[in-house]
Amino acid sequence: MKRKVIATALAGLLALSACSSSGGKKADDQATKALGGGGPRIKIAMVTHSAPGDAFWDIVQKGAKSASAKDNVQFLYAADPDGGKQAQLVQTYIDQHVDGIIVTLAKPDALKDVVAKAVAAKIPVVTINSGAEDSAKFGAIAHFGQDESIAGQAAGEQLNKAGVKKAVCLIHEQGNVGLEARCAGAKKTFSGDLQNLFVQGANMPQVKSAVTAKLQADKGIDGILALNAQVALTASDAAKDAGSKAKVATFDMNKDLVTAIKDGRIQFAVDQQPYLQGYEAVDELWLYKNNGDVIGGGQPVLTGPAIVDKSNADTVAPYADRGTR
Amino acid sequence: MSQTIAPPAPADERLAARSAFRKLLGRPEIGALVGAIVLFVFFSLVADAFLRASSFSTVLYSSASMGIMAVSVSLLMIGGEFDLSAGVMVTSSALIASMFSYQLTLNVWAGVAISLVVTLALGFLNGLLYVKTGLPSFIITLGTFFMLAGLNLGFTKLITHNVATPSIEDMDGFSQARAVFARNFTVGGVQVNITVLWWIVFVAIATWLLLRTRSGNWIFAVGGSASSARAVGVPVTRTKIALFMGVSFTAWFYGMHILFNFKSVQSGEGVGNEFFYIICAVVGGCLLTGGYGSAIGAAIGAFIWGMTSNGIVYAEWNPDWFKFFLGAMLLAATVVNLVVRRRAEAGK
Numbered sequence: 001m002k003r004k005v006i007a008t009a010l011a012g013l014l015a016l017s018a019c020s021s022s023g024g025k026k027a028d029d030q031a032t033k034a035l036g037g038g039g040p041r042i043k044i045a046m047v048t049h050s051a052p053g054d055a056f057w058d059i060v061q062k063g064a065k066s067a068s069a070k071d072n073v074q075f076l077y078a079a080d081p082d083g084g085k086q087a088q089l090v091q092t093y094i095d096q097h098v099d100g101i102i103v104t105l106a107k108p109d110a111l112k113d114v115v116a117k118a119v120a121a122k123i124p125v126v127t128i129n130s131g132a133e134d135s136a137k138f139g140a141i142a143h144f145g146q147d148e149s150i151a152g153q154a155a156g157e158q159l160n161k162a163g164v165k166k167a168v169c170l171i172h173e174q175g176n177v178g179l180e181a182r183c184a185g186a187k188k189t190f191s192g193d194l195q196n197l198f199v200q201g202a203n204m205p206q207v208k209s210a211v212t213a214k215l216q217a218d219k220g221i222d223g224i225l226a227l228n229a230q231v232a233l234t235a236s237d238a239a240k241d242a243g244s245k246a247k248v249a250t251f252d253m254n255k256d257l258v259t260a261i262k263d264g265r266i267q268f269a270v271d272q273q274p275y276l277q278g279y280e281a282v283d284e285l286w287l288y289k290n291n292g293d294v295i296g297g298g299q300p301v302l303t304g305p306a307i308v309d310k311s312n313a314d315t316v317a318p319y320a321d322r323g324t325r
Numbered sequence: 326m327s328q329t330i331a332p333p334a335p336a337d338e339r340l341a342a343r344s345a346f347r348k349l350l351g352r353p354e355i356g357a358l359v360g361a362i363v364l365f366v367f368f369s370l371v372a373d374a375f376l377r378a379s380s381f382s383t384v385l386y387s388s389a390s391m392g393i394m395a396v397s398v399s400l401l402m403i404g405g406e407f408d409l410s411a412g413v414m415v416t417s418s419a420l421i422a423s424m425f426s427y428q429l430t431l432n433v434w435a436g437v438a439i440s441l442v443v444t445l446a447l448g449f450l451n452g453l454l455y456v457k458t459g460l461p462s463f464i465i466t467l468g469t470f471f472m473l474a475g476l477n478l479g480f481t482k483l484i485t486h487n488v489a490t491p492s493i494e495d496m497d498g499f500s501q502a503r504a505v506f507a508r509n510f511t512v513g514g515v516q517v518n519i520t521v522l523w524w525i526v527f528v529a530i531a532t533w534l535l536l537r538t539r540s541g542n543w544i545f546a547v548g549g550s551a552s553s554a555r556a557v558g559v560p561v562t563r564t565k566i567a568l569f570m571g572v573s574f575t576a577w578f579y580g581m582h583i584l585f586n587f588k589s590v591q592s593g594e595g596v597g598n599e600f601f602y603i604i605c606a607v608v609g610g611c612l613l614t615g616g617y618g619s620a621i622g623a624a625i626g627a628f629i630w631g632m633t634s635n636g637i638v639y640a641e642w643n644p645d646w647f648k649f650f651l652g653a654m655l656l657a658a659t660v661v662n663l664v665v666r667r668r669a670e671a672g673k
Contacts, residue, residue: 053478053593058488174648197638198647202594204587205390206634212383213638217374230489230591237587241509241516242379256492256589323487 039290042099044068044282045076047089048129049106052079055229056252056274060128062324063278064102071286083110090114100124100285102278105131105138106178112138126284128277130178132300141294144280146272146304148178152185154305155225155249155270156194162247162267164223165192168214172201172231179227182251186225194225204234211238215246226250229257229269236265253308258320261313271316272304275324353610354622356662360608361625363661364632364654372639378515380639385517388631389524390579392624394598395605396527397568397575399623400535402606404568405548405615406462408451410470411572412598417473418444418573418580419590420481423490433498441577447473448573452566462569474596481592492588499585506578507586520582524624527575531620544568548615605630608658629658 046064050057061077068075076098078089086103087110093101094117101118105111105127112134118125119139127135127143135143159167167190169183180196187194197214199207215221215238224239224246226232232250239246249267250257252274260266280295280303287293295301308316319325349355368375394411401408418440426436447469454465481488493499508519535541543564546554555561584590607613608629609622633654637647 051593052474053481053488053591055488055591058482174645198645200634202597203390204583204594206387208586209383209387209390209631209635210638212386213374213380213635216377216380216383217372217639217641230587230589234587242383254487254489259492 039072039286041072041074042286042289043074043076043096044100044102044285045078045093045096045098046102046278046281047077047086047093048079048104049081049083049086050079051081055254059274059324060278063275063280064282065278067279067282067286071282073282073286075282083107087111087114090118094118094121094123097121098123099289100126102126102128102281102285103140104129105134106176108134108138115139124285124288126281128281129274135300136298141288142281142284142296142298143300144277144284144295144303145300147300147302148181149185149188150302151251151270151272151305152182152187153189154185154307155182155251156186156189158268158270158307158309159186159190159192159223159225159247159249162223162249164190164247166218166220167192167194167223167225167246168197168221169194169225170197170199170207170211170227170231170235172199172207172226172228174198182227183225192223199231201228201231204230207231207234208238208241211235212242215239215242215244219244222246224248228252229254232266232269233257233260236260253316253320253325255320255323258308258313258317258325261308261310262317264310268307268309270304271306271308271325273306273325274303276303350665350668352622353617353619354625355610356665357609357622357625357629357658359665360658360661361629361632364629364636364658368632368636368639372636372641375636375639378513380635382515382517382521384628384631384635385521386631387635388624388628389518389520390582391601391605391630392524392627393520393527393579393582394572394575394602395609395623395627396524396531396620397571398602399606399609399611399618399620399626400531400544401568401572402603402611402613403535403548403615403618404544404565405551406455406565406568407466407603408569408572409463409466409599410447410451410473411466411576411602412595412600413470413473413477414444414447414573414576414595415580415583415598416590416592416595417447417477418577419584420477420490420592422581423493423584423590424481424484426496427491427493428484430496433493433496433502436493437502437581440580441574444573444577444580445570446573448570448576449566451573452569455569456562456565470599474593477592477595488593489591490589493584494588502581503585506581506584523578524627527578528620528624535620540564540567545616548617550616601630604655608655608662610662626658629654 048057065075080086091114101123108131115125115138125140127140129145132143171179183196199210224235226235229252236248247267251270253269253271284295316325374380421443422436422440425439426433451466451469455462509516543559546559547561547564551561605626606623609626611618633651637650
């Protein structure tokens with residue numbers, strides 16, 4: 001699909017340059033330049049709700065940075081988990097007159113006004129990750145993300161396939177809408193019994209003891225659905241310690257997790273391809289600026305769920321190794 | 326003659342018994358002990374799985390993971406100071422050990438040793454800044470807390486290009502280090518993590534230090550009143566710096582547990598845990614103003630924490646209410662603590 005988009009951009013530029021110039025050679029040169037990420041240098045800012053040091057957002061940034069390198073974009077990044085502070089960061093980029101803003105709408109109410117301000121200042125806004133339902137309403141041109149509920153449903157189906165009957169869904173951040181939606185989605189398609197369990201994500205020994213405690217309290221549990229790679233690996237250790245045969249599955253990935261899938265310690269991972277969210281968002285702003293394109297034609301573009309299990313773990317491993325999957 | 330001796334004898338016995346009882350009531354950890362017993366009975370009644378031996382081992386592991394830090398934090402609080410950087414310092418220590426070993430392809434023990442030196446230096450720096458500036462330790466360690474959190478993330482990304490360190494599981498020395506810091510062993514068919522033993526050892530050392538050595542008197546003295554302590558010749562500067570270094574020592578130890586138990590370290594972890602350590606110490610009878618408290622109390626505080634956080638899971642309560650239950654339990658334990666101590670003091 002991306003190739004098609006680039007081809008369209010290329011064709012568009014060819015057409016444009018053909019109109020404005022008479023020389024064939026010049027048109028060819030310009031087209032080549034555009035393909036290689038040419039065009040005037042622009043400045044794009046990304047503001048997310050990430051906590052410092054979050055592995056997931058690190059991958060999003062890597063995607064955005066590699067698209068920026070290709071598109072001749074100066075990439076700026078800032079993040080704050082607090083909705084109000086995130087809005088202030090967006091405001092600072094509006095003040096700087098950047099050429100495009102990428103923002104997450106994890107707390108849509110806090111960001112509504114500032115997104116409107118950006119639109120009023122004629123700065124195109126792209127939303128990623130969370131906020132699919134508000135994106136267009138707020139005036140953003142496109143949205144790239146995973147529908148958490150759909151991803152949860154995919155996980156539920158995978159758990160059925162793995163033969164799990166009674167599972168727990170580990171929520172590692174209390175009050176996070178996206179995480180709740182994943183568990184709720186899984187509950188929808190999972191044919192067995194699924195309960196939520198809260199674990200303290202910032203404290204691995206506590207994650208481990210909470211999971212062990214749960215497995216000890218209910219010997220009938222034969223499945224664990226984690227929502228983060230590190231939590232999944234810890235849950236797998238806890239299951240081993242508790243002498244439980246519970247199968248562990250997860251959302252999101254890292255290098256160690258892919259190894260664990262290969263070893264069979266983890267059944268599967270639901271990957272929302274964060275790299276793609278960063279990459280596509282920058283590309284979209286570049287395409288919009290240079291060719292007026294809107295990927296998805298105003299509809300949210302899903303970047304996941306992509307299921308990684310034993311069958312394709314080898315293919316994904318090298319990318320996870322360098323931290324882009 | 327037997328007639329004259331017989332009547333006073335029971336009176337003496339009563340007197341002796343009561344004074345021992347009073348003495349017990351006067352201990353800082355008595356309230357926490359009562360709270361712990363109440364909680365234990367409570368969870369035994371509401372959660373079927375709570376009384377199993379394997380469950381007890383899980384609760385102990387959870388308690389130990391808080392308790393190791395609570396030991397040194399309680400000593401520091403008895404000495405009248407706080408350390409808000411304790412939570413992230415654990416992560417710093419694990420990151421240092423992991424990255425030195427991995428990036429320079431050293432035996433992991435080299436990383437462990439380097440980390441010990443650097444982490445102790447961090448504690449020394451906290452102490453030095455405190456004694457040199459005279460600013461409250463709250464402010465000093467708040468500053469170092471943010472600096473460490475930033476350094477953890479900044480260095481990890483700069484060096485590994487990721488926010489977590491690569492796994493060091495396959496490196497030389499890993500299995501020995503794991504045996505020391507994170508091994509599980511079986512006692513009567515139940516798996517127990519070695520941190521539980523280390524925790525008991527640390528509590529024993531700290532209790533001996535507090536109650537049987539001159540340094541212990543110094544800690545109480547500097548926490549009670551630093552100026553009067555200085556007036557009677559207590560080395561206040563040295564004591565305070567040593568207390569901060571005590572915290573950094575346990576931060577190193579606990580950091581090594583995290584590294585060797587979970588193999589890789591997330592650079593953003595540890596934020597907020599400093600409050601849990603302080604809570605354990607306070608529940609265990611340490612006063613926020615210093616000069617009063619005990620290491621055993623902090624251990625009981627950590628045990629209360631472990632029972633509460635896992636008891637909620639054993640009782641299979643709705644996780645949405647987790648933090649409420651945790652807060653309510655801690656508050657209840659602290660109130661019991663307070664009531665018992667007031668009674669004891671009134672009875673003196």
